[in-house]
Amino acid sequence: METMQLRGKWVLLTGASSGLGEAMAVHLARDHGAHLVLVARREDRLRALASSLTEAHGVETAVVVADLTSEADVQRVFDEAVDGRPIHAAILNAGVSFFGHHDELDWPAFQRMLALNVSSVVQLTTLLLPYLEQRAERGGLMIVSSLAGLTPVAYQSAYSGTKAFLVHYGCGLHHEMARRGVSVTVFAPGGIDTEMTQGNRFDDLRGWLMPADQCARSAVDGLRKRRYVQVPGLMYRWGNVLTRLLPQSFFVGRVAAQYRRSLAKAAGPDAG
Ligand SMILES: NC(=O)c1ccc[n+]([C@@H]2O[C@H](COP(=O)([O-])OP(=O)(O)OC[C@H]3O[C@@H](n4cnc5c(N)ncnc54)[C@H](OP(=O)(O)O)[C@@H]3O)[C@@H](O)[C@H]2O)c1
Numbered sequence: 001m002e003t004m005q006l007r008g009k010w011v012l013l014t015g016a017s018s019g020l021g022e023a024m025a026v027h028l029a030r031d032h033g034a035h036l037v038l039v040a041r042r043e044d045r046l047r048a049l050a051s052s053l054t055e056a057h058g059v060e061t062a063v064v065v066a067d068l069t070s071e072a073d074v075q076r077v078f079d080e081a082v083d084g085r086p087i088h089a090a091i092l093n094a095g096v097s098f099f100g101h102h103d104e105l106d107w108p109a110f111q112r113m114l115a116l117n118v119s120s121v122v123q124l125t126t127l128l129l130p131y132l133e134q135r136a137e138r139g140g141l142m143i144v145s146s147l148a149g150l151t152p153v154a155y156q157s158a159y160s161g162t163k164a165f166l167v168h169y170g171c172g173l174h175h176e177m178a179r180r181g182v183s184v185t186v187f188a189p190g191g192i193d194t195e196m197t198q199g200n201r202f203d204d205l206r207g208w209l210m211p212a213d214q215c216a217r218s219a220v221d222g223l224r225k226r227r228y229v230q231v232p233g234l235m236y237r238w239g240n241v242l243t244r245l246l247p248q249s250f251f252v253g254r255v256a257a258q259y260r261r262s263l264a265k266a267a268g269p270d271a272g
Pocket of ligand 1: 014039040043066095116147193195196
């Protein structure tokens with residue numbers, strides 16, 4: 001399949017109000033001239049981003065305010081996005097994490113994580129793929145997973161599980177859809193400096209975090225080149241290769257020890 005040209009094409013982007021999503025929106029508008037449908041819950045941030053992109057780069061934008069943990073909202077996002085707009089590509093980026101001991105994550109919070117990170121992605125993908133397939137000019141879809149989806153990560157165990165689902169789902173779909181002219185790419189970044197990694201629990205790990213704009217550039221490159229799995233940054237690409245060469249339990253244990261230290265420091269000297 002040919003590299004995707006995005007100039008003047010519409011791209012649907014979830015989780016556009018901050019972090020990686022916001023950085024991808026800027027990159028898509030500034031460097032590729034893409035028109036954007038921006039999705040998230042924080043309307044003020046989406047509207048400010050939309051008008052700044054239109055003003056600075058002359059692209060068209062639309063905002064859909066939605067809580068993607070709601071099935072009805074996910075359906076509405078699709079319906080509003082395609083209403084009068086030929087969507088050429090989509091990036092399913094919205095996600096939440098939890099970093100801490102597994103028993104701190106309560107059941108309602110886990111259900112929300114599952115609904116957003118897994119169910120909303122499957123629901124939107126199921127709506128988008130037949131839509132993209134019936135268009136004359138075949139576009140593509142990118143699912144934002146994580147390195148934590150390629151290798152288990154302790155203290156992010158539930159999150160890591162949701163992201164592993166996305167790797168298997170997206171990689172399977174890549175092969176199903178390649179024969180039908182629509183690309184499916186899994187994006188698997190390591191740590192990124194965003195709202196998700198704010199807070200003192202990440203203080204000890206901050207040196208590993210990639211700037212969001214650098215990560216966004218790699219994500220859009222992976223989408224355009226219709227890659228199977230895109231891992232941004234040389235350090236994380238090598239790390240990913242290394243995890244396949246070493247016994248998995250050894251590698252996961254080393255990362256767990258580092259995360260445990262970071263959590264203990266954040267809890268302070270008096271914590272049990
Ligand atoms: N940061 C990292 O270290 C890292 C590493 C690997 C992968 N990732 C993945 O990258 C993606 C983007 O994360 P980020 O780091 O950019 O974090 P972020 O700054 O917290 O952004 C998360 C985005 O998801 C949206 N969102 C959250 N809950 C939502 C809901 N219920 N309905 C609709 N939108 C919702 C947020 O917007 P609203 O709050 O306005 O709704 C926001 O735009 C996620 O899938 C994450 O798992 C992040």
